[in-house]
Amino acid sequence: MNSEAVSALIAKSPSLKAAKPKLEAMEPGAYVVHRSWGFGQIKSYDEAAQRLIIDFKGKRAHPMDPAFCITTMDVLPEKHLLVRKETDTKRVNELIAENPAQLVVEALQAYPNNAATAIELEITLAQVIGEEKFKKWWAAAKKLVAKDPRVAVPEKKTECYVLRETPVSAEDEILEQFNGTRSARRRIALAEELMVATGRKDVKADLSVVLKGVADAVKDSNQLDASERLYGAAVRDDLAKAVGAENNFAPTQAAIIGNVRDLVAISEKIPVQFQSRFLELIQETHPIEARDILFTLLKTSQGKFTTECINFLVEQGHADELAATLKRWQTEQNLRAPVLLWIVKNRHSKKFAKLLNDLITPRLLSAIFFAIDYEALQASSARRIPLADILSEDTDLISDLLSTADPETARDLANTLMLNQGFEELTKKSLLARFIKIFPKIQSLVAADAESKEEQLLVSRSSYDRKREEYETIVSKKIPENSRAIATAREHGDLKENSEYKMAKQDQQVLMAQKTLLERELGRARVTDFKEASIEQVSAGTVVEVKTAAGGATTTYTILGAWDGDPEKHIISYKTAIGAALLGRKPGETVKVKLGGNDEEYTVVKITRFADKSAV
Template identity: 85%
Template structure:
């Protein structure tokens, strides 16, 4: 907009005077970002209509009122990355590919005070790089920025990335951050980060002061978990060694792992890169019972720690004991999801062939299904289940596990799959297809499932809600309680003589069958308010007066949904034998109904609608 146009607009709308500079910046050729339309370029100003004409990505020559744009559109400076992507595409593409840290530096130069929050920066860079590629690119860029002395990197997205006036070395930045934080946890991480840099040029007093602070945090801080305290002690000792300081600190690493029952809790959250050192420390601290402790840790292990423990046991010469232990856990149904996941991922490994050959059986598939179901029922949300993912993603896994199965075993496992809580219906059918490829007769399961879904059930809202509540109680309460009972019973030893375990497993079968039946019923249900009922003939939602032709007595019945029934009030379901016989009949027709061994004749006297009577 030229100055005359701006002056005319301000004369018409004095409230816009604070935005005069912004209005004057809305010149042809200027790039903008609109809150609704996104990135665009001002092409011209139409004097006749007093509108800006702007080319947006999907809307060319779009007219917009400048007064409206003041609060909804930002005018971008020429140095802004989105502008430079249009004016210097080759240069920006080169920075994206080869120098991500420099791209961020130049992005910051376009912001006031050369600073922008992580959120602001990610929004801009995401648009420049493309949302599909941004996540991976940004992950690499942040690593480069952490080493770049020109940029101060914040801890949180809501804090600012700042382009420094004077570059600061990575070591100096770490020391600066160490001095400015009061978090014991953060200080330990920064001390470790400093150890990974070149410390030879740092002032000894800095390192000595850092060592004392970390040592005090490990000894006194109540912010740290047991795992964090142990890890802090390791960083403390590494720092003391690096600067040649005497190491007489308390608590020692050994004292922090001296109580065997505390080790599983520590192992749950110990940093991945510290896991092997943790196992070495456990072995050194518990030389006599180390093997038993390691197997105990394996039993409750998770994620990468499972792999770390198994590798450590093998390296320590416990391969045969490991193979026997895994077989025993399989027999006792004590193989848990992380160990099962490791087994199936490594089943073709030459290194572990002797260890795993005897485990790749149909029984292992049963253990996998149980672990998936258990994990799904314990989950508070629809989070991923890695064991279920690999079963779906690995096309050969089911065939490998079923290679020694007989048809009856395969059918039982297929039924277990169809009842499993951890898979969506489409995934179940996809997995079932792999069963069918090996055992074609299992196709009958699919046919039976399809047949069961052909007929819809008309149900009332109240009966549907009751059925749904019953289902939710089974899924949210009874099955989790049963799973806990099974897990507790397992801990009691030999499962062959364990009556508690057998009873809990029987209860599980009943609950799973009830759950599956309720799922089938609810999937077929169609809730109705009975307003579509007609008085032309008997149907769902009609009130029928019938006369017993043998006795002359008349009775009025209300025919409602598949799950409705109240004999005292003569409410019957249309799925009962009597209800089904009446449906479709008209006034005056005779209906023959078998009750027990007798057949009785009834005449339809009147037909009315349930909703009309209920309203009255």
């Protein structure tokens, strides 16, 4: 906009006077970012209509009121990355591919005071690089930027990336952050970073100060739990070694893990990079009990720690004991999901062939199904179950595990699959197809399931709600309670003599059968108010007066939904013997019904509608 156009706008709206510089910047060719429309370029100004004509992506030649744009649109400087992406595309693309740190530096140069919050910078970079590629690119770029002495990297997203006037080395920046924080956790993390980054001799002198700070944090801080204190002690001892200091600090690493009962809780939180050293430390601190401790840790292990435990046991010469223990856990149904996951992932490994050969059996598939079901029932929200994922993704796994199965065992396992809570219905059918490929007779399971879904059940709203409430109670209360009971019973040891475990498992079978039956029935249910019932013949939703052939006594039956019934009020389901026999009959027709071993004969006298009766 030229000065005359701006003056005309201000004359019309004097309140715009303070925004004169911004209005003057809204000239043809300028690039802008609008709060709603995003990135665009001003193409022209329509003086007659007093409208800016702006090309936005996906919305060309869009007219906008300049007065409205003052608060909703920013005019970008020529150095802004979004502008340069349009005007100097080749250079920007080169920086994206070859020099991410320089790209960030040049991005910051376009901001006031050469500073931008992490959120602002990431939004701009995402638009320049593209949303699809940005996440992966930024994960790698951040590491390079953190090492660049020209950029101060914030700890939080709400703080700013700052382009320094004087470059600062990575070591000096870490020292500055270390001295500026009181957080024990942060000091330990920064000390570790400093050891990795240290390359200059003059910085090593500062390590003594860092060592004292870390030692004090490990000894006195109440912010740290046992696993954090142990890791801090390890960093402290590495620092002492690096500066050649005498290591007489307390508490020692051995003292922190001195109580065997604390080790499981510590193992759950130790950093991945410290897991191997943690196991070595246990071996040194508890040489006599080490083997038993390691098996206990393996039993409750998660993720990479499972692999570390197994590798360590093998390296320490416990391979035969490990094989026997895994087999015993399988028999006792004590194999947890992480260990099962490791077994199936390594079943073809030559290194572990002797260890795993006897485990690759149908019984292992049963253990996998149990672990998946247990994890699904314990989950408070819908989350991925890695063991279920690998069962779906590894197309050879089921055939490997069923290679020694007989048809009856395979059918039992297929039934277990169909009752499992850890799979969606489509996934169950896909997995069942792999069973059928090996044992074609299992196809009958699919046929039976399809047949059960063919017939719909007419039900009243009240009976449907009761049935649904029964289902919710089983799923949300009874099954989780049973799962906890099984888990508790498993901890009591030998399952062969464990009556609590056997009873809990029996209860589980009953509950899962009830749940499956309710799911099938609810899936077939069609709720009705019976207003469509006809009085021409008996149907669900009719009130029928019948006369017995023997004594001529009359009785009135109300025939309702599949789950309705109140004998005292003569309310019966259309699925009962009498209800089914009367369906389709007209007044004057006679039917025979077998009740209690006797044949009873009824004649239909009169038919009325239940809906009409209930409306009165």
